[in-house]
Amino acid sequence: MRSDKELKLSKKDIWLASWRWIFFALSTQNYEYMMGTGFAHSLSGSLEKLYEHDQVGLSKALKRHVTFFNTEPQLGSIIPGIVLSLEEEYANNQDNQEPSAILQTKNVLMGPIASLGDSFLVGMVNPILLSIAIGLSANGSLLGLIVFLILWIVLVIFIRHFLFIKGYLLGLDAIKILKNEKIKNKIVQVVTVFGLIVIGGATVVTSEVITSTQFLFDKNGMTMQKIMEQPMFGFISIFILLTYYFFLSKKKWSFVRLVCASLLAVAIILLFQIL
Amino acid sequence: MSLWQASLIGIFAYLGRNQVPWFFGTTGGWYGIGRPLVAGGICGFILGDIYLGIFCGILIQALYIGQITPGSAMHSDVNLASFVGISIAISSHTHPEVAVMLAIPLGLLGVYLNQLTMSAQVCFSKKAMTYAETGDARKIRWINICGTSISFLERFSVVLLLCYFGSPVITKVLEIVPEVVVYFLVISGRVIPLIGFSMLLNQIINEGWMMVLFLFGWLMCFIFKLSMLHLILVAFFISIIYLLAYTKGCSETILVQQDTLQRNNIEEEGDYEE
Known part of the structure; x- marks a missing residue:
């Protein structure tokens, strides 16, 4: 057979x-x-x-x-x-x-x-x-x-x-x-340690990209833009990032909710500036 | 942008799509050239402004850096968002932040398109079932390769149409709207990318003290102005030191555990003797 x-x-x-x-x-x-x-x-x-x-x-x-x-x-x-x-x-x-x-x-x-x-x-x-x-x-x-x-x-x-x-x-x-x-735990831990330091650097680079792209607006009272185009924006950016992290980890907010909330916050601040 | 540029972007968007095999499967496609940073480079190269393309890519990449797609159930379609968003932003010569604001709705649109495509691809698997019934291995291979044609039709046509007809519309809209609206878009586009990093931190950090490592990396780059290459070296050495300490700690805890085990055994034996 x-x-x-x-x-x-x-x-x-x-x-x-x-x-x-x-x-x-x-x-x-x-x-x-x-x-x-x-x-x-x-x-x-x-x-x-x-x-x-x-x-x-x-x-x-x-x-x-x-x-x-x-x-x-x-x-x-x-x-x-x-x-x-x-x-x-x-x-x-x-x-x-x-x-x-x-x-x-x-x-x-x-x-x-x-x-x-x-x-x-x-x-x-x-x-x-x-x-x-x-x-x-x-x-x-x-x-x-x-x-x-x-x-x-x-x-x-x-x-x-x-x-x-x-x-x-x-x-x-x-x-x-x-x-x-x-071995798995060891690899994951070491990659985590390496990664977190590198990610910390990447946030700085991203906020530097933001501060380096300067675009002129004619409005005189646009203080937000002036703040964002200074090197000190790094401090503000990490503050914003930690706020997001707080809402994600402690309050369990979703991605879309965070986006909507930050749009709303920017809109409110802008309104105060204009009025 | 001209028609050939739009179709070239469409082809690259197809190559970077989730199910497409041609560039090392999902590794080179979805996780390789489908990433926004790479997409920014490609779109910038095709449209002749690599500088702006990379900047758009960095911002959108930051927004989506913490996205995993388990079981292809995703929050937003990174591929469609980045290829269309970046190429519209470049061709209308606007701020890179506007690309971020375009990417968010496009990503949500892409989720529905992806669901549609994946539902349509069932017919190929059904066909493969009938070929398995007759024991025809050649035709199973063929039908599996054919399955990618639906993703090509979907991704290529959608990207082509959105880029070719969308970019003049967006350019016009950005000219018409009052400056405050553009200002609003730019400021939001600067704040929102930070969400991506916080999502990534939320995924990776499982113990509280690890936040210190992130802040250390931030400090090194922000205060001491280390470049990325130097930071990689620092991170490498710190992780090596951590590895050594961790291995030592592990073996010590095992020794302690063995010690307590032995002690317990002795105590138990003692109990029995009584």
């Missing part, structure tokens, strides 16, 4: 699957399946090879992976890697294993990894690199954004590819890379 020789994916197959995930993970994202189709796209080449003479098996395997799947695609690249190793194991040993274990693995992993990726990679590393870029571009040069693009893309593509390969090589054990609380 089945040939006895073991099915094994080559290095090229794994690399192809990894790069397909890097590029096409999100291209058909929708509310019903999220990244399901992209997941099937990533694994399809390897599945074709595993079920080369077994059309029914291929169809079943593809059906397992076009279903709903949602995670943070950058740190989440470890999941298709793990699933690929499980699929290979299953294709070699179809009689003794249940394919539902593969689906379960997917569903269990996608939540925690999404929250980790969103809070660390997207919520910390990207803004910190952008803060550096703001600082380097403050004089209107392209240097900052070129540095940002190169650093960000090289770093993240390396992480994505590394996690995919590790996921395939180690199988379910690969999760220990991301689950290691001690």
Whole structure:
């Protein structure tokens, strides 16, 4: 019935699957399946090879992976890697294993990894690199954004590819890379310390950009503009920033509410000036 | 701006959109050239005023620096806001702060457009389901790549139309309205970008003392006039020192924990002996 020789994916197959995930993970994202189709796209080449003479098996395997799947695609690249190793194991040993274990693995992993990726990679590393870029571009040069693009893309593509390969090589054990609380806490803490200092610098640069763009208005009584175009505006800006921070963290105000409130405040101050 | 400039901006806006694969997937697209600072550089380059483009980019980037988009449920569409807002501001030769004020309503518009596109893309996934039924892996790959055509139609046409027809309108409006209104826009556009940094702080800070680090960085740049490169060096060394202290602290707490554990065990054993 089945040939006895073991099915094994080559290095090229794994690399192809990894790069397909890097590029096409999100291209058909929708509310019903999220990244399901992209997941099937990533694994399809390897599945074709595993079920080369077994059309029914291929169809079943593809059906397992076009279903709903949602995670943070950058740190989440470890999941298709793990699933690929499980699929290979299953294709070699179809009689003794249940394919539902593969689906379960997917569903269990996608939540925690999404929250980790969103809070660390997207919520910390990207803004910190952008803060550096703001600082380097403050004089209107392209240097900052070129540095940002190169650093960000090289770093993240390396992480994505590394996690995919590790996921395939180690199988379910690969999760220990991301689950290691001690190292994870250490990295997050150190990046936080580094990032907060850099963000402090970026706020100064932003308020300097504001003070350096001087535009003349003819009105004589426009004291607000005069205040804003002095170097001392840095003090006022950090005061405004801390006020925003207070309303965000203590009063739990939303973004739109903060925008509306500050528009209202500016309008009221302007009215007082004119009257 | 001319038609070719508007369509070029439309193409870049498409490349920087959330689901578009062509530039390293979401890494180079949404989180790379879709960021307002990069968009400012691109728009400035296309429209021939890099200086103003970067300034607009910095202000809008500051506003949106603390935005995460979990599960593609976002507060505002950074991509549409920055590409359209910045290119209109540049082509009407107005203040960069006006770009910020344009970006906020555009970002809200983009959220609805994004919802529309993502709902429409379901048909491709449904088609992929039927291909999986027949076991056709080639066609699944093909249909997944085709899925990006809807985002192209949406983003390219919307950006093209808004830039091409919107910029003369905005220029005209800014000429007609009384100066107080422009003044109001500029002052608000200077205050509002600070919201982004406070949102970022709110995300990152989980212990109160960390505020000191932020104030330290601010002080270094504001009082001692450090440039960003120097500040990076300072921050790097401080984080290394912190890492060393943290590792030492961790191992000490583990030792203490082990110590108390052993003591408890001894006490418990003692209890048993009695």
